[in-house]
Amino acid sequence: MFVVDRDEERIDRYLAQQGTWSRAKIQQLIASGRVTVDGKTARASMKVGAGQEIVVRVPPPVAIDVLPEDIELDIRYEDRDLIVVNKPRGMVVHPAPGHVRGTLVGALLGHIKDLSGIGGAERPGIVHRIDKDTSGLLVVAKTDLAHQGLAEQFKAHSVTRLYQALVHGHVGPMTGMIDAPIARDRHKRQQMTVVPEGYGKRAVTHFQVLERYQNYTFVQLRLETGRTHQIRVHMAYIGHPVAGDPVYASRDPLALHGQALHAHTLGFIHPRTGEFLLFEAELPAVLQATLRDLQRQKASL
Structure with a gap:
């Protein structure tokens, strides 16, 4: 839900400025009746004003079959709750259209039996991500307890990165x-x-x-x-x-x-033990x- 903070703004333009969806996606959602303003179905050309409430109902994504893959991982730490890996440049974190295989999630599923289910079937255990062509440290949750605890720290900006x-x-x-x-x-x-x-x-x-x-x-x-x-x-x-x-x-x-x-340094409080953990990963050889x-x-x- 969005509460409009200014007057006389086209709804599709206002939503595009929020940075969540593309202009084309917003227009598609409006055309399919999935956007309402104060409870009424929106039109792409309508203007919204301060104080109005916009609700966007996004349909669930098409499921991508995530399969375990035998990909070597540079694991820097692992226990029953979480795993810290040094991701190589060129590896996508989670599957998406065009990048279904060779992902970090696939590699993790090939290494361990269970990841936190909070991220959904396509992003199990993923609390944060780094770009495909950025190398470095990521923490992945193996349990829901760890996922919730880590997510709270990222939300509070208390994680050292x-x-x-x-x-x-x-x-x-x-x-x-x-x-x-x-x-x-x-x-x-x-x-x-x-x-x-x-x-x-x-x-x-x-x-x-x-x-x-x-x-x-x-x-x-x-x-x-x-x-x-x-x-x-x-x-x-x-x-x-x-x-x-x-x-x-x-x-x-x-x-x-x-x-x-x-991503050279990553530090956070372990969600179960309360211990502060700090990790460093050396620069990749090419750099x-x-x-x-x-x-x-x-x-x-």
Whole structure:
């Protein structure tokens, strides 16, 4: 349910600005009678005003048959409640149309018998995710107790999440904070973008410079919120897109063939024991080699 916070706005445009569905999906939902305003079926052209309640009833997704797969996993921790894995770049977290096989969920089901059922049949145990071409640490729930406890921590933004990235250009300040709301791009529906205050979800990223090279900067980033593509969008917004990013960077002179972004550190309170657990995963080999090359170039100047 959405409560409208401004006057004289077309309902399809207002819902698109919330960043949950594409404009085409919203129009499809309206046409099929699944959107109501104050209890009455909406029309795509109608305008809504402040205080009105919009309810969107989304039909359940078409089920995808998730099969266990014999895929090797880099497991950093496991007990009866949860498992922490270091996901390689190129692996999709959960199945979706076009990515049914070779997913982290399939690999997990091939490794253990049961995952938390809270995420549904297609996302069992998945509490959070990272992009296909981002490597690094993820925690997955094996029990409902763990899933609920971890989800509460992610919602409260109390989970420690540190990323490392190689970005274009020289980032000026040694430390900084990017506080800029993010929503789905109205013209490129597969992308996210920074939008004016009030038109998207609040997104906050903290950064620290670790090393500067000739044309690049190696940074550490801490997520205060967890929006889709947040780091990639925020770094592009301040003029320093992640190197190799096929969406938000216009060039890939290092031939990385994927973004140089790694979920390096993950910390959380164990939902059963109350113990704080902290994990770190080294940079993937391709990124380590790239940094060594850049360091040699820097030393030769």
